[in-house]
Amino acid sequence: MITVQGLTKSYGDEIVVRDLSCTVRPGVVTGFLGPNGAGKSTTMRLMLGLDRGEGSVTFGGRTYRELPNPVRTVGALLDARATHPGRTAQQHLRMVAAGAGIGERRVREVLALVGLDAARNRRVGGFSLGMQQRLGIATALLGDPEHVILDEPTNGLDPEGVRWMRTLLRGLADEGRTVFASSHLLSEMAQLADDLVVIGEGELIAAEPVRDFVDAHTRTQVIVRTPEVARFRELLHRAGFQVQQAEADQLVVENADTDAISAAARQANAPLRELHTRRSSLEEAFLHATANATTYRGAAA
Numbered sequence: 001m002i003t004v005q006g007l008t009k010s011y012g013d014e015i016v017v018r019d020l021s022c023t024v025r026p027g028v029v030t031g032f033l034g035p036n037g038a039g040k041s042t043t044m045r046l047m048l049g050l051d052r053g054e055g056s057v058t059f060g061g062r063t064y065r066e067l068p069n070p071v072r073t074v075g076a077l078l079d080a081r082a083t084h085p086g087r088t089a090q091q092h093l094r095m096v097a098a099g100a101g102i103g104e105r106r107v108r109e110v111l112a113l114v115g116l117d118a119a120r121n122r123r124v125g126g127f128s129l130g131m132q133q134r135l136g137i138a139t140a141l142l143g144d145p146e147h148v149i150l151d152e153p154t155n156g157l158d159p160e161g162v163r164w165m166r167t168l169l170r171g172l173a174d175e176g177r178t179v180f181a182s183s184h185l186l187s188e189m190a191q192l193a194d195d196l197v198v199i200g201e202g203e204l205i206a207a208e209p210v211r212d213f214v215d216a217h218t219r220t221q222v223i224v225r226t227p228e229v230a231r232f233r234e235l236l237h238r239a240g241f242q243v244q245q246a247e248a249d250q251l252v253v254e255n256a257d258t259d260a261i262s263a264a265a266r267q268a269n270a271p272l273r274e275l276h277t278r279r280s281s282l283e284e285a286f287l288h289a290t291a292n293a294t295t296y297r298g299a300a301a
């Protein structure tokens with residue numbers, strides 16, 4: 001469990017993380033979202049004690065600095081390109097392992113886990129971004145940590161790599177670990193994350209399960225197809241539903257549920273050809289939730 005309390009960071013006069021508090025629970029994947037410049041990387045750096053700020057972050061009750069052997073408790077990937085380009089993947093991992101008292105066997109294990117066994121003797125300088133990302137993950141997992149913090153772990157990965165990452169993070173969560181990962185790929189997050197922490201301009205916008213976040217920031221629509229569209233529309237309208245005709249035989253009802261619509265159709269003796277709920281996407285919810293907290297916004301077309 002990661003507990004963040006009152007985390008605050010300023011650069012000069014600019015407050016980039018403001019009084020941020022949340023908990024990240026074990027056994028699930030928590031996605032960390034926010035528009036560009038929202039303060040995600042800064043928050044992760046603060047969590048790991050790489051930056052100084054106010055407030056506290058604890059891992060199972062202890063701050064990063066209090067951990068006797070941090071590599072064994074918290075595994076982190078912040079910048080995959082931070083590895084020395086002249087070292088091979090294996091040399092890099094051996095170096096980190098030696099510093100934490102981790103043996104050669106685990107080095108080979110994590111190389112295999114991230115699919116870099118065959119490339120272990122190649123210099124990191126020649127690695128693609130995706131390979132560097134895999135090495136970064138291997139480094140983060142070296143100490144078999146209970147907490148995993150990853151900044152944009154899918155960055156540079158091809159579709160197969162993204163899928164691999166999804167399976168890996170799910171597996172880590174299923175083992176009971178606390179997994180906290182930022183990403184800009186919202187459709188990916190929708191598939192991957194159970195919980196979300198969403199920030200905008202350094203402030204907490206939401207910390208809740210993905211489903212609750214989407215429900216809170218979007219409207220549910222019920223799609224109805226009927227040959228008697230005009231009569232049924234009028235009927236729903238009179239019953240107090242917010243309803244629009246979308247196609248010749250299709251109605252869209254806002255904030256309704258299919259039970260209520262099918263009951264109304266039965267009562268009116270209106271035949272239904274289709275009735276289903278359209279759930280909004282995480283992307284729609286994210287754009288709505290962060291609309292007022294977007295520092296770097298493209299100019300309107």
Ligand SMILES: Nc1ncnc2c1ncn2[C@@H]1O[C@H](COP(=O)(O)OP(=O)(O)OP(=O)(O)O)[C@@H](O)[C@H]1O
Pocket residue numbers: 011016034035036037038039040041042043
């Ligand atoms: N070393 C620094 N000095 C001054 N300002 C900084 C520094 N690092 C970050 N910032 C500022 O802090 C704010 C938050 O940046 P941060 O990189 O944490 O955001 P982010 O959410 O990770 O963004 P992105 O999604 O674009 O990676 C930005 O306004 C950024 O310009």
